[in-house]
Amino acid sequence: MLRQGPLDRRLGYLLRRAQLAVFQDFFATFAGFAVTPAQYAVLTLVEANPGSSQAQVADALAIKPANFVGLVRTLVGRGLVRRAPVPGNRRSMALTLTDAGAELLSALHAAADAHEGRIADHLGPDVYAALLEPVARLGRLRGA
Amino acid sequence: MLRQGPLDRRLGYLLRRAQLAVFQDFFATFAGFAVTPAQYAVLTLVEANPGSSQAQVADALAIKPANFVGLVRTLVGRGLVRRAPVPGNRRSMALTLTDAGAELLSALHAAADAHEGRIADHLGPDVYAALLEPVARLGRLRGA
DNA sequence: TATTGTTATACTCTATAACTATA
DNA sequence: TATAGTTATAGAGTATAACAATA
Numbered sequence: 001m002l003r004q005g006p007l008d009r010r011l012g013y014l015l016r017r018a019q020l021a022v023f024q025d026f027f028a029t030f031a032g033f034a035v036t037p038a039q040y041a042v043l044t045l046v047e048a049n050p051g052s053s054q055a056q057v058a059d060a061l062a063i064k065p066a067n068f069v070g071l072v073r074t075l076v077g078r079g080l081v082r083r084a085p086v087p088g089n090r091r092s093m094a095l096t097l098t099d100a101g102a103e104l105l106s107a108l109h110a111a112a113d114a115h116e117g118r119i120a121d122h123l124g125p126d127v128y129a130a131l132l133e134p135v136a137r138l139g140r141l142r143g144a
Numbered sequence: 145m146l147r148q149g150p151l152d153r154r155l156g157y158l159l160r161r162a163q164l165a166v167f168q169d170f171f172a173t174f175a176g177f178a179v180t181p182a183q184y185a186v187l188t189l190v191e192a193n194p195g196s197s198q199a200q201v202a203d204a205l206a207i208k209p210a211n212f213v214g215l216v217r218t219l220v221g222r223g224l225v226r227r228a229p230v231p232g233n234r235r236s237m238a239l240t241l242t243d244a245g246a247e248l249l250s251a252l253h254a255a256a257d258a259h260e261g262r263i264a265d266h267l268g269p270d271v272y273a274a275l276l277e278p279v280a281r282l283g284r285l286r287g288a
Numbered sequence: 289t290a291t292t293g294t295t296a297t298a299c300t301c302t303a304t305a306a307c308t309a310t311a
Numbered sequence: 312t313a314t315a316g317t318t319a320t321a322g323a324g325t326a327t328a329a330c331a332a333t334a
Contacts, residue, residue, distance in 0.1 A: 005192030017283030048149030139161030
């Protein structure tokens with residue numbers, strides 16, 4: 001067991017290790033669904049914002065439009081998401097969930113809740129609850 | 145501005161966004177040094193554990209030995225780290241900082257402290273201080 | 289001119305298999 | 312047999328440049 005030195009006071013390092021561990025539990029939880037964290041995020045955002053454009057969803061998730069193309073194509077190919085031209089703006093493609101997509105996502109949300117519950121058990125419910133907001137705030141940090 | 149739905153209660157998602165933002169500030173801070181987060185972590189661990197083997201350092205950082213080879217080679221090539229055979233075990237390579245490595249790392253620690261200070265300012269010092277331990281605990285979570 | 293979506297492409301990170309030399 | 316380090320390689324994820332269609 002090596003000493004950590006100042007490394008256990010470096011938030012970026014700790015966040016990287018934390019994200020890796022949490023994603024590992026996510027993968028275990030979602031193994032039966034073959035859905036990645038990115039795909040779950042897209043489905044969730046489309047559900048919350050039906051009819052929003054690819055550019056809007058990609059921007060909200062900080063995914064480059066070029067990289068978003070393949071992601072959407074996969075979800076459309078699996079019959080979970082529908083792409084339709086926006087009336088009045090022939091550049092944009094509006095995204096909505098199909099019935100199959102909405103049904104699957106309902107199961108995914110349940111799995112995600114169980115996943116979050118496991119994390120809350122690990123940290124203690126109070127610590128878990130106190131963690132969400134400041135971590136979300138970190139996401140709004142802008143590099144100097 | 146799209147609605148987040150349950151996404152703002154998904155710790156894995158929030159951690160990913162947080163890590164991205166914090167690393168962005170790290171890159172801005174360390175731009176003049178051309179040192180990546182991984183390289184900083186290796187240097188810090190070697191400083192805290194001089195003479196430890198490649199396998200020990202790689203394992204402590206959860207880096208696969210195969211991927212650690214290039215990392216060490218870069219640091220040795222820049223004259224920051226020394227690799228020496230371990231007396232009594234001709235398989236292992238012991239890592240230590242060179243004088244140049246120790247000197248550079250001292251400057252890197254100062255830059256990292258400034259980087260952490262900026263994050264503490266962003267969150268408020270109390271929130272920042274309360275964050276380190278639970279995030280470190282998350283890193284010890286094991287996937288189901 | 290600017291925006292939306294797209295293709296092509298390159299670069300980094302990470303993962304696995306297979307090898308060597310040592311133990 | 313198992314361990315330390317290495318090579319080669321494949322797969323993600325992410326970044327930029329350039330383009331067509333549209334605004």
